[in-house]
Each structure stands twice: as structure tokens, then as C-alpha cells.
Amino acid sequence: xxxxxxxxxxxxxxxxxxxxxxxxxxxxxxxxxxxxxxxxxxxxxxxxxxxxxxxxxxxxxxxxxxxxxxxxxxxxxxxxxxxxxxxxxxxxxxxxxxxxxxxxxxxxxxxxxxxxxxxxxxxxxxxxxxxxxxxxxxxxxxxxxxxxxxxxxxxxxxxxxxxxxxxxxxxxxxxxxxxxxxxxxxxxxxxxxxxxxxxxxxxxxxxxxxxxxxxxxxxxxxxxxxxxxxxxxxxxx
Numbered sequence: 001x002x003x004x005x006x007x008x009x010x011x012x013x014x015x016x017x018x019x020x021x022x023x024x025x026x027x028x029x030x031x032x033x034x035x036x037x038x039x040x041x042x043x044x045x046x047x048x049x050x051x052x053x054x055x056x057x058x059x060x061x062x063x064x065x066x067x068x069x070x071x072x073x074x075x076x077x078x079x080x081x082x083x084x085x086x087x088x089x090x091x092x093x094x095x096x097x098x099x100x101x102x103x104x105x106x107x108x109x110x111x112x113x114x115x116x117x118x119x120x121x122x123x124x125x126x127x128x129x130x131x132x133x134x135x136x137x138x139x140x141x142x143x144x145x146x147x148x149x150x151x152x153x154x155x156x157x158x159x160x161x162x163x164x165x166x167x168x169x170x171x172x173x174x175x176x177x178x179x180x181x182x183x184x185x186x187x188x189x190x191x192x193x194x195x196x197x198x199x200x201x202x203x204x205x206x207x208x209x210x211x212x213x214x215x216x217x218x219x220x221x222x223x224x225x226x227x228x229x230x231x232x233x234x235x236x237x
Contacts, residue, residue, distance in 0.1 A: 052102020
């Protein structure tokens with residue numbers, strides 16, 4: 001997701017790909033609020049996923065949750081991002097996506113090594129996110145140059161996912177293409193983590209609600225696609 005840029009007062013400026021020493025108070029505040037809200041929404045999303053898994057919700061629920069969450073992020077969040085109401089929208093959005101994960105998690109848990117697959121995906125997601133975010137926070141590099149490539153890649157991925165869904169409806173075996181798409185999306189999300197974290201540090205994003213939403217989506221999509229990849233290569237069913 002490419003968030004709209006809001007005018008900010010962050011003072012960090014880049015030169016030769018790196019920012020000046022230190023971060024402004026405004027940037028530090030946005031970072032603190034973003035990571036606090038991100039941690040809370042990830043925990044809430046995990047709880048909702050656990051509830052959905054325990055209830056053994058059908059896959060149709062995932063589609064409904066996804067569509068409603070899209071409505072929230074496209075139509076509601078832009079109108080509430082600059083108010084406290086935006087926080088509740090983010091919790092509703094992340095809660096829905098978490099609840100929609102239940103059927104997918106149950107699919108892997110039905111395998112004898114399903115628990116291990118999920119934990120590997122969680123661990124890999126955490127390592128990638130913490131590693132890339134830590135790199136940007138430490139070096140303060142400006143990754144805004146990735147924007148064009150990331151958006152082009154995202155467009156290709158969306159078209160690919162739609163194509164796979166259509167072909168699968170006609171009984172075409174798209175397992176290999178699906179795996180390739182998961183690998184591509186995983187790399188894209190890694191790129192978006194660099195890009196979105198860099199935008200906060202360099203003053204491109206001063207709204208912590210929108211920053212949280214972007215990072216959450218990066219983590220969510222990274223986890224789902226790593227889960228698919230790990231499940232395909234190590235699963236027993």
C-alpha cells in the first residue's frame with residue numbers, strides 16, 4: 001500500500017542515500033507511536049486469528065473479512081487518519097484480517113507438522129521485519145528510490161494473483177505459478193518494509209496511523225506468503 005504523503009516537520013534530510021546524524025523530535029515521536037500501535041494491532045490480530053482457528057471458521061469467512069477490511073482501508077481510514085477515530089479503524093481492520101487467517105491456519109494445523117510450519121513462518125517474518133527495520137533505523141538510508149519498482153511489482157503481483165484465482169476456478173493446475181507469486185510477494189514486502197520505514201525516518205510519513213497500517217500490511221502479507229512457501233516445501237499434505 002502506498003500511503004498519501006502528509007506535510008510534516010521532520011528535519012531529517014538525505015544526502016548520498018543517507019540521512020544527517022540524529023532524528024528530529026517529530027520523527028522520534030512518529031516512530032514511537034507507530035511501533036507502539038503496530039505491536040498492539042499485531043497482538044490483537046493474533047488473538048482474533050486464535051479465536052477464528054478455535055471456532056474452525058470456513059474459508060468463506062476469510063473472503064468476507066478481506067472485503068470488509070478493504071472497505072475500511074480504502075474508504076474509512078483516509079477520512080479518520082487524522083483523528084482518534086482512526087485508531088479504532090486500524091484495530092477493526094487488523095482484527096478482521098487476523099480473524100480471516102483462521103481457516104488458513106487450520107489448513108496447516110491439519111498437517112502433522114502444521115504447528116512447526118506456522119512457527120517457522122512467524123519466526124522468518126519476525127527476523128525479516130526486525131532485520132530490515134533495524135537496518136534502516138541504524139543507517140537512516142533513504143529508500144524512496146524503490147517506490148517505482150515496488151509499485152510496478154505490486155501491480156504485476158495483483159494481476160498474477162487474479163489470474164491464478166481465475167485459472168484455478170477452471171481446474172487448471174497453478175501450484176507452480178502460485179509458489180512463484182508467493183516468492184515474489186515476499187520479496188516485495190521486504191522492499192516495502194525498507195521503503196515505509198525509510199519514509200518515516202526521512203519525513204515522508206508523519207501520520208503514525210497510516211504508517212502503522214502500511215507496516216502491518218507488509219508484515220501480514222509477508223507472513224501469509226512465507227507460510228505458503230514453507231508449507232509447500234515442508235508440509236505433508
